[in-house]
Amino acid sequence: MRVVLADDAVLLREGVRSLLEDEGISVVASVDDGEQLLEAVAALRPNLAIVDVRMPPTHTTEGLEAALTIKRTYPDIGVLVLSQYVLRECATELLGTETVGVGYLLKNRVTDIDRFLESVQRIAAGGTVIDPDVVRQLLNTSEKQNSLSALTPRENEVLEAMAEGLSNRGIAERLYVSISSVEKAISAIFDKLGLHAGETTSRRVAAVLAFLDQS
Structure with a gap:
């Protein structure tokens, strides 16, 4: 599996990268804003993009907007959106695309390594995963x-x-x-x-x- 990471929090981004690479998952790009994310996805065509909801420059919904663009442009690429808090609007907008291979998780789920990796595999394979707290x-x-x-x-x-x-x-x-x-x-x-x-x-x-x- 080939993954692109997008998060402006360096420690979290590098932590996720290390976690994935320890499992034999290739992180082909690691970026900190939505524009770089879209460029990396277009150039590298990964199996999965893991995206923070809030990224520069406004730290509002840049990540979500980039995720939606990816699903519209490359519906076969899985998208896992990570959020610090429960944002129901983000979950409904992402899942309302009626495409496969999407997920919305809170960032604290990354600490449950087995479950997080299971979610990554499921989304990359075309499944849908929604954080239990959002549900x-x-x-x-x-x-x-x-x-x-x-x-x-x-x-x-x-x-x-x-x-x-x-x-x-x-x-x-x-x-x-x-x-x-x-x-x-x-x-x-x-x-x-x-x-x-x-x-x-x-x-x-x-x-x-x-x-x-x-x-």
């Missing part, structure tokens, strides 16, 4: 509770785990239920959210987007 905030808004009122508590738990990118087996292990129970819950979620077989967008991703879109 919980999205599910706890009053608007969201209304839109998901048809789901049972168990189905809400399964949907939250889906949003984090867990496989059916991973969901079963987390919730201590059988895989068949997870499959039944997911089928019920699809039915209640009106996600029918044959739609062009992956129903699994669409189920996640169903509650992100209204946050």
Whole structure:
């Protein structure tokens, strides 16, 4: 795997670089602003870009804007956005692109090395990963509770785990239920959210987007 890193915090950037390279992942560029990021992605075509939300010059949403540009221009390149805080707007805008290979994690997740590396691999392979804290905030808004009122508590738990990118087996292990129970819950979620077989967008991703879109 080939990765481009973009973060103006040198210590974090170099820490992530060291972590990835220790796992045999090649960091082909390490930059500190959105413009350099876009140039590196265009020139090197990595498998994954790991991007800080806030970078120079204004330290607002330069990283997010660059991430969205990457997904529009190179949809096959995975994008993992890192943030210091829970910014629901960033998560919804990024995931609202309805493309595959996207992720939104809080920076403190980097310290959970195994889980962070699992997220990197999953996004590079076309999966979707959302930070658990972001998922919980999205599910706890009053608007969201209304839109998901048809789901049972168990189905809400399964949907939250889906949003984090867990496989059916991973969901079963987390919730201590059988895989068949997870499959039944997911089928019920699809039915209640009106996600029918044959739609062009992956129903699994669409189920996640169903509650992100209204946050």
